[in-house]
Amino acid sequence: MNSSFPYLFIFLSLLLLTACDDDVITPATGDTGTVEIEFENVFGPQTNQRSFGLGDTTDTEFPYANALDQPYRVTYLKYYVSEIVLEGPNGERYEEPIDVTATSARGFHLVDATRPESMVFDLADVPSGTYNSMSFTLGVDSTHVLEGAAGGDLDPVDSGMFWSWNAGYVAFKFEGQSPDSPGGAHGNSLVPGTPNGMVFHLGGWKDIEGTVLRNNNQRVTIDFLDRATVNDNQSPTIHLEFDVNSIFDGPGGTIDFGQSNVNMHSPVDATPLIRNATAGFRYDHIHQ
Amino acid sequence: MYRYLLPYFCLLLFACEREQAGPAIDPYTFVSPEHFPPVAYDFDRNPVTEDGFKLGKRLFEDSRLSRDGSVSCSSCHQQVTAFADPQHRLSVGVEDRVGVRNAPGLFNLAFRSEYMWDGGVVHLDFAGVPAIESEVELDNSLAVIVDRLRADATYPEAFRRAFGTDTVTSGLMLQALSQYQAMLMSDRSKYDDVITGRNGAAFSATEAQGEAIFVDRCAGCHAGPLQTDNSYRNNGLDERNVADFGRETITHNPADRGKFRVPSLRNIARTPPYMHDGRLASLDAVLEHYAEGIRHSPTLDPRLEEPIRLTEQERTALIAFLETLTDWEFLADPRF
Numbered sequence: 001m002n003s004s005f006p007y008l009f010i011f012l013s014l015l016l017l018t019a020c021d022d023d024v025i026t027p028a029t030g031d032t033g034t035v036e037i038e039f040e041n042v043f044g045p046q047t048n049q050r051s052f053g054l055g056d057t058t059d060t061e062f063p064y065a066n067a068l069d070q071p072y073r074v075t076y077l078k079y080y081v082s083e084i085v086l087e088g089p090n091g092e093r094y095e096e097p098i099d100v101t102a103t104s105a106r107g108f109h110l111v112d113a114t115r116p117e118s119m120v121f122d123l124a125d126v127p128s129g130t131y132n133s134m135s136f137t138l139g140v141d142s143t144h145v146l147e148g149a150a151g152g153d154l155d156p157v158d159s160g161m162f163w164s165w166n167a168g169y170v171a172f173k174f175e176g177q178s179p180d181s182p183g184g185a186h187g188n189s190l191v192p193g194t195p196n197g198m199v200f201h202l203g204g205w206k207d208i209e210g211t212v213l214r215n216n217n218q219r220v221t222i223d224f225l226d227r228a229t230v231n232d233n234q235s236p237t238i239h240l241e242f243d244v245n246s247i248f249d250g251p252g253g254t255i256d257f258g259q260s261n262v263n264m265h266s267p268v269d270a271t272p273l274i275r276n277a278t279a280g281f282r283y284d285h286i287h288q
Numbered sequence: 289m290y291r292y293l294l295p296y297f298c299l300l301l302f303a304c305e306r307e308q309a310g311p312a313i314d315p316y317t318f319v320s321p322e323h324f325p326p327v328a329y330d331f332d333r334n335p336v337t338e339d340g341f342k343l344g345k346r347l348f349e350d351s352r353l354s355r356d357g358s359v360s361c362s363s364c365h366q367q368v369t370a371f372a373d374p375q376h377r378l379s380v381g382v383e384d385r386v387g388v389r390n391a392p393g394l395f396n397l398a399f400r401s402e403y404m405w406d407g408g409v410v411h412l413d414f415a416g417v418p419a420i421e422s423e424v425e426l427d428n429s430l431a432v433i434v435d436r437l438r439a440d441a442t443y444p445e446a447f448r449r450a451f452g453t454d455t456v457t458s459g460l461m462l463q464a465l466s467q468y469q470a471m472l473m474s475d476r477s478k479y480d481d482v483i484t485g486r487n488g489a490a491f492s493a494t495e496a497q498g499e500a501i502f503v504d505r506c507a508g509c510h511a512g513p514l515q516t517d518n519s520y521r522n523n524g525l526d527e528r529n530v531a532d533f534g535r536e537t538i539t540h541n542p543a544d545r546g547k548f549r550v551p552s553l554r555n556i557a558r559t560p561p562y563m564h565d566g567r568l569a570s571l572d573a574v575l576e577h578y579a580e581g582i583r584h585s586p587t588l589d590p591r592l593e594e595p596i597r598l599t600e601q602e603r604t605a606l607i608a609f610l611e612t613l614t615d616w617e618f619l620a621d622p623r624f
Binding site: 101102103145146147148149150155156157158161164165166167168208210211212213265266268 | 330333334399404408409410411413414417418420421422424430431434451453455457458459460463466537538539540541543544558
């Protein structure tokens with residue numbers, strides 16, 4: 001008997017066993033950890049900030065005021081956070097995987113002020129290391145609009161963030177009331193007869209020359225003042241803030257509720273507000 | 289003794305192969321005709337299956353998709369007229385509400401990347417959503433429909449067979465509708481037989497004369513095997529174009545005022561009335577429009593500055609050619 005026969009037999013058997021394996025890289029223990037991301041909506045600059053809460057059209061108080069000292073309250077606030085990237089000083093880099101199917105939308109987070117559970121989520125399998133910045137897209141990129149029907153946080157049934165007649169996802173929705181607003185605006189939380197309404201549905205995911213269609217999805221980058229250390233024993237929470245008042249004053253300009261209280265379907269007009277909102281995200285602290 | 293190894297080598301050869309369909313083509317598999325351009329729809333994300341297709345057909349024909357259960361997708365899109373509206377100039381929705389546009393035929397949808405007369409929808413999965421939500425069409429919401437389907441006695445099981453889960457979601461519902469609509473393929477007309485050399489087909493002398501006129505005067509816009517260049521154009525129906533801004537509704541650009549999608553002319557003899565608002569009742573009326581009816585406005589398509597004037601005999605020949613675009617097998621296909 002040929003002595004190489006058993007070896008060949010074993011070799012081929014092994015080959016057969018592994019023939020269909022995908023290339024799954026399973027990191028050894030200690031190579032990754034979990035990072036919790038927490039968004040908090042607040043009012044005002046970090047040096048003088050107040051807690052934020054949604055109001056209701058039956059309220060009598062207008063607890064906030066814009067840069068022009070026009071009082072307002074907020075009745076609806078939602079925005080998409082997607083394509084999250086963490087980076088560290090030693091070349092660490094983590095990109096949250098994106099996977100959109102008809103029943104799920106991994107990598108897309110709809111931050112909804114009415115649902116506290118939507119404001120905290122985990123990033124799994126983050127490579128061990130230290131991280132000192134995070135970036136994300138405020139909105140839903142064209143690639144993912146063009147993937148078609150989607151579930152999870154992109155499901156139009158639950159999100160209230162899908163435009164059907166001019167298909168695509170709204171990046172950011174703000175609704176509220178101000179005595180300085182002429183009213184007439186209506187949306188998810190306001191009806192046409194609601195007095196002093198303000199509705200800003202900020203969308204747009206493609207640029208088309210000579211049209212109002214703009215890609216308003218902005219990249220937000222936040223540098224941490226501290227470092228987040230990630231390994232199999234340490235799962236930090238990165239606490240980020242969004243200053244709601246930033247929508248009305250910032251690099252895109254100052255919004256006068258008397259002049260501008262509706263922006264729903266015109267991405268070109270949404271650009272200043274979404275630029276302002278982009279600048280309103282900031283670092284707060286890290287729980288190591 | 290190496291013969292003992294032979295089965296291993298054979299197994300290795302097949303270890304990574306997926307199951308292939310047999311020689312007979314599964315009637316519920318999407319097949320792209322060879323003479324068509326590349327497919328736009330991503331079937332990897334939503335492969336057509338018999339169960340998915342049948343679920344999509346059931347949804348398409350189910351009037352519970354409308355708010356009051358009175359109309360379905362198929363109310364305005366019927367197979368006998370290539371899935372256009374067989375009777376109404378403008379679509380009719382719940383409570384007999386009259387829409388603003390004529391329901392176009394539905395076929396070869398997997399080859400398009402924009403939908404609606406104004407191109408506002410950019411993916412087949414979303415094509416039904418404006419009709420579902422429009423107050424003058426189904427006047428409903430995806431959320432209400434999903435609730436109704438979840439409460440139904442048999443839909444969850446149909447979803448399980450199609451998608452492996454009996455949890456009804458909007459995404460799966462839209463994918464089922466896409467499977468059905470993507471399969472509405474019209475590629476078996478006489479015109480197709482002639483250009484592919486199938487069945488020994490040839491145009492008659494009249495049809496051939498009509499084709500020559502068509503190539504000369506019409507095919508600039510109604511281009512290629514799909515019979516459209518997928519552009520948006522103002523074909524001179526109105527001077528002011530204020531009743532319906534068309535493409536401008538989407539782009540807010542006055543340069544797009546009164547522009548509408550160039551429709552495919554496939555099955556055109558079966559889909560009267562014509563134009564986005566169904567104002568022209570016959571192909572004769574359409575040819576009369578292009579001859580004598582063009583209205584000038586700033587956004588009029590430059591190709592129509594010069595009217596298309598044909599003799600009676602030329603009109604007869606052109607219409608004879610257009611009738612070769614009727615796909616009788618499609619119109620009678622028992623799957624649909």
